[in-house]
Amino acid sequence: MKKSVKYICENKVFSIGIFIVSISVFIAIFAPWIVPYNPADAVPKIRMLHPFRDASHILGADYLGRDMLSRIIYGIRISLLISVASVLLSMAVGGIIGLLCGLNYPGPFDTVLMRITDIQIGFPFIVVAIIALSLVEATIPSVIIVLSLATWPAYARNVRSSTMSQKETDYVAAARIMGAKNGRIAFRYIGRNLLPTILPTVSLDIAGTMISESLLSYINLGLNPPIISLGNIMADGASYISTEWWLTGVPGVVILLIVLGFNFIGDNLQRKVDPLLNK
Amino acid sequence: MEENNIIISCNNVKKYYPIRDGIFNRIKDWKHIVDGLSFKLEQGKTLALVGESGCGKSVLLRLILGLENVTEGEIYFKGKSVYDLSEMQRLTMKSEIGMIFQDTLAALHPRMSIMESLKEPLLLNGMKDRKQMEKVIIDTLECVGMAPDFLNRYPHQLSGGQLQRIAIARALIIDPQVILADEPISALDVSLQAQVINMLIDLQESRNLSILLVAHDLAVVRQIASDIMIMYLGTIVESGKSSDIYKNAKHPYTKVLLKAAPSISKGINNEPFHLDLKVGDTPNPENPPKGCSFCTKCMEATERCLLERPEPKEVSPRHFVSCLYV
């Protein structure tokens, strides 16, 4: 524990990442208690209020006169929930598929699933998302699933190749000799080596998914109002972008900051969690 | 020889790997990796299997351990065929065999601490009590001369000699009757080699262990082996008591090995390096010679050697040589 604290303090980039991400997680969790106003309340008097003009509406208000700060706080809550959940989902699905394929290689299960993965990779994500979201209604769960379509093949491929190479190692042979069965070997021996290699991609993927979510909302394929996500806020402001830039700019900067935070963590996480890299 | 004394016996064991080719991956040919091996390992004895890389000695260990299946032949553990045993019996068999790998760093899980790695065999043998486990681990570490403060470290933080001790400790921790050791000391420094050899001798005496030792160097097994088998290209060319091999080698390949091994006494006597082998590469196991496996390299080979496969001949009690001209 002491070591981790020391590491974080020594590594500036990592600590900035941790700082940004923990603040946004805090905001996401306690959003209902920290918002100054109800984000759905429209006050016509303050329509298009510029940021930093009025101390009670520090980030201004949108075209309906809704407080921007409150909307962004709720937006962070939803965007973070969606991107984290979607990456966890794709990690679980991709990871398990990759593990099973790797163990099954060169069997029929592996062949079939890997061809499916190849096909999925062959389609550009945006096409997949458009098709999927035109078939189903955009709710929070459906958006989570659609977004995870973009990331799971990478996990499956990664985990599969690592499993395949680990299957041949001496330590797995040693475990077999000691009498370990397949399940134990898969999770205790092979699984343990997967996590440290996957973790950095996880935080990078959360950042990427956050951008994808905003993108989907921006082209009106994502979540519909009254659900507020950072992408939604930007989409709302898009029509006024030439005159009232801050309606898209402020949530954009927030996305940028959070994405940056996750990327900073991603780069350094492996060094932290992997005992192999600790001398 | 009493039959109950025999721990492991192999009877004409063969292992062929398919060579696949073409669009449909059809089996084109077979690689003869292990080609008809028979031997017996007795209780409390050390049997050394000596051969150069690629002769199939590591594959043989994998076959005994059940990591791979034999193509032909039988392997018996305490009189029961390894492949007849039910799954449960097979697990108990594994608790009676300890294995020491050649590359100890690769044989320990890189992200498990030494403690966890040593706990695994105990957990898999159904031990549950944590205190008891810790006691067993610390006792075993003491056996191999290690202090318990290494337990929380990871394999890459230890030196080669320390890793080798941990590997031996892991093999011993389940109190096995047999130890299979694949080149246990070839990766170690000279001063540590002697420590490990001594340790194996001590352990064998105190626990009445049987050891099957695989090595590529005849000098290394000199100190420890009671019986020696010389393996070449999947077959045993000569086997016998250790004194038979060192003092009375009959097979040309054994003689080559003895002559090629560098030694201090040869240095003192200014003996030059010399190799009585025909120039050229060792034959490929894909296409083994029809006659004697050694005929392509043997200086004394005649036409008969190319065509006729020699059978093991008993030249003196328990000393077998597979050569047509002995």
Next chain:
Amino acid sequence: MKESSKHNENILEVRDLKTYFNVGEGKVVKAVEGVNFSLKRSKILGIIGESGSGKSVTSRSIMRIVDQPGYIAGGEIIFEGQNLLEIPEREMEKIRGQKISLIFQNPTTSFNPFMTMEQHLKEVYLTHKKGATKSEARKRALEVLEMVGIHNGAEILKKYPCEFSAGFRQRVFIAMSMILEPDLLIADEPTTSLGITLQAEIMEALCEAQRKTGISIIIITHDFGVVSQFSDSLFVMYAGKCVESSPKKDLLLKPKHPYTIGLIRSVPLLEERKSKRLKSIPGFPPNMAEEQIGCSFSPRCEFAREKCFKDTPELKKVGEEHFCACHYPVDYNVEDDTKLEG
């Protein structure tokens, strides 16, 4: 062949060589700490040491190819009368390869898999010898192959590295390092990881090449058997320092330093020993990142006395051309343990 007048001169003299590694946090690992030795022309010197004893760093220091964060902290390396540590990098480049050659442990990675052996051998020759023609290069290539005992050179030259076994590749590599007629060859663990017969094959080829060209060789290995059979004089390293050096027979039959004795006692032998157990050296080599006080072998030494833990011993003369860094050199007879004969 070299002129006879030069015959007895030292081709290489290393004086008080120090190579340190900066490992961060102000710590310095003294990988080589004051090494002295000399090598006569056309002789073979064997450096013995265990992993981490600094033997490879010594060879890399001679070639001046110590990797970062290592640096040569002091000393002199006199090669054919000039100090290699004082000449500019450009001249050093000429010496590497042309005058001093290095053979690595792993011959597989030293070849480009897409080039034939002929291209490999010619490349070395043509880059260093300005104005040489291709047919000259080919002729020289065949010569050096012959030197290491490859008689069907023309056939070999057409092939690619992957068509040969590891042992054969190492042979060709030795030939390649001889192509520019260097004066000194450094072989860093040339046979480690090869089998017994391949090892003998390589050593035989090296011996043959040495006999034919009169080249001086430094062989670095942890294998006592190999060096004792191959070299004229021996040099034992422990923890970055030289502990004993002498002509071969003296060192093998009458070693003085407890570490050398321990090594000789623990080497596996083909001959029978008097006791069933080997007399091993207890303990582990020291951690080089820690400062060492006194003789670095003292914690493992059975003869160590109080002085050994305080003062670092200097290399002292204990016999003709026999040097030993020990406060209390031991008289030991190898025949006490084995049935060796001199």
